[in-house]
Amino acid sequence: MSRLDTHTLAEQFDCVVVGGGPSGSTAARQLAAAGRSVLLLDRAGRIKPCGGAVPPRLIRDYDIPDSLICAKASEARMIAPSERRVHMPIDGGYVGMVNRETFDEWLRDRAARAGAERRAGTFETVERDADGMALVTYRPAGAAKTDAPVSVRARTIIGADGARSQVAAQTVKGSDRQRYVFAYHEIIRSPGIGAADYEPARCDVYYQGQLSPDFYAWIFPHGDTASIGVGSMQKGFSLRTAVTELRKSSGLANCETVRTEGAPIPLKPLKRWDNGRDVVLAGDAAGVVAPASGEGLYYAMEGGRLAADAIEATLATGNAKALGIARKRFMKAHGQVFLVLGVMQHFWYRSDKRRERFVAMCDDPDVQALTWQAYMNKELVRARPAAHAKIFFKDLGHLFGIGETTGAR
Template sequence: MPELLSEYDCVVIGGGPAGSTAAALVAEQGHSVLLVEREPMPREHVGESLMPESYWVFERLGVLEQLNKSCFPRKVGVQFVNNTGRESQPFFFRTHDPRPCSETWHVDRSEFDQMLFENAATKGAHCHDATRVADVLFDDNRATGVRLIDRTGTEHKIACKVVIDGSGQQTLIANKLGIKQVNPELKKAAIWRHYRGAERDESGGGVKTIIMHTSDKKCWFWYIPQADDTVSVGCVGDNDYLLKGRGTPAEVFEQELAKCEGAYQRVQGAEALDDLRVAKEFSYSTDQIAGDGWVLVGDAWGFIDPVYSSGVYFALQSAALAADCVSQALTTGDTSAAQLGGWGPEFKEATNSVRKLVNAFYSGEFRVGKFVMEHPEHQGNLTDLLIGRIFKPGVAMMFDDLDPWLDRQMSAMEEPA
């Protein structure tokens, strides 16, 4: 581990996918970069299912060969199961696009994040884990550095020209500046664990992410097959419903599992591992993406919802876009908010398609199979969004038909018998 210097061109906070990607790409351009992660690496994290469009960032980072040689199972599609247990036809990505970039992986985040962290070091970044950012330093409204506590408890004041905040749901800068906004309509919680020996469908040449509603549609489950015969199974619902007054998280998980026939049947006879975890109120955004001397990437910028597995892809893509703006800023000396956040408006507009798809899902009436049957012309656009092709021209046109279709479904449900 290289010795900490007193000054860098760029300090990157957070050793997750966003921070490690940004650090690697800025360092690769010849700038001095410090990447700090508060936890000892490797560390556990939720978010095992990737979107295929991550491929292009992996290509830039030079890690595709490592991923292809890894034990991570190949993700070939997505499938939905409604509250009655009826399964949609799988959305197999290769059917839509036969190129290798149309498939991806279900990853073990401890191994995956470690790989990206080490890749940043290979690219020239100074990488320090078990190092906590105690504060981001400002001079008036400009970020000028950070105050760190290293693994020995020693404090360091580090000056820099740009701070990239990839601190995840800590959202250090957003919390410091008071610009974080929790989405009042998506105050969700998640309870999840892993099973060994659960059902594993590898038809189609790999595994799928399966999204399943409970019978009363108050919650949904993710089902993500991983390596070593394990499956990640998670329950998501309103924060108050899941975590207040219904027993322990383990008890609530079992109650909801019993109401989700698809998930319940798939884990019968499997071993439930002793790794139950909880997260809550994870959907939020920030009022601005950058300021003078600082920029937000990944979950430090915002997080929509886990239902379509967009989190890691948004982290990777935002970090790559921000890294290009930061590299140019360091070369020209223009580290203004306009330069560092120049990628933001297009990214925000593109991610809004996923946000709208999330809102459709939580309407309770978005039956994927039925919508595609009635509007087959949008199957390609829907598959593109599940792949992560949010920048593709015309992909959002689907909502011109989906929004009124949902209104009709909801009106039909409200009509008296």
């Protein structure tokens, strides 16, 4: 529960979490379960465009019930510019798929059950009261334009309000230097089996310049629905047109469209996640979406957990330097993966010729085995040096065009 500060007559919380997505909800739940007074402020009604893939480690680490998994993908299919199709089966496992509308709400409800106070509203400002404590101002959902905004005092703040975070813009220096992929997807009713080029247990990833000049397009199963989307950093490129073309070519043009969503997605962690005083960022606000893949759910929740650790350490010791442990621990665990994926995106996604070679490389059993091990467990695989050496030399072959790289399968 919040405490009423008798000096200012404003509610006071140990932590105000701005943003109720996977990152903010994870942080709010953890702090509330530890006995801290937490306000979870979320702008109601917004759903981020997302393929919805959750690896086994996320399900395991964050106790996600099977009831939230709307589909289980047992393979991925990579489609090259030449229409070559490479199948990447998952040996003995699966990637879970979730609907963000249901998944995010369940996470917010779980935070509330742990003791966090949920409120729907739009964040406006972080200011300082006479004592120097942070004053978070927001406009409650449904409030009239003439109504005064609400302010609460916060010993600490977690900015988990997504890409182009307003908390970050107002409090963390350098947060305006982020670059984004713009993503757009359409949620459709799934077709019947055999009615289109679609399988309910397969994720399709299209590496084709006409669908995305610098990223990729996708068709991901969600049980009764499916996500069809595309991302690009190129200004002026029509994401909607690309999705329309993908639906047409895959036989999904006539499927009912349930809803459409679009948003910027950051693909590089910010160099600083805190203000050195009482604010730390998490999730998209901190830039923790994986390059090349655009995967963000696991990293968002991991970032939320680490942000909560940093806030707890700061509250317990009074030492604001503890805020820095969130980024430090995240980068120690995942920084190398982000670096490798960033280099991969920069090189392989630059032209259809390179995309063709990239998809051809994915046909290699060693590449598939190591890719799935790294993805499912969220760490680079170091136990097979011979396989890594083999892949390295094959990579050079594809890079310089040595060997066969085209032809449909």
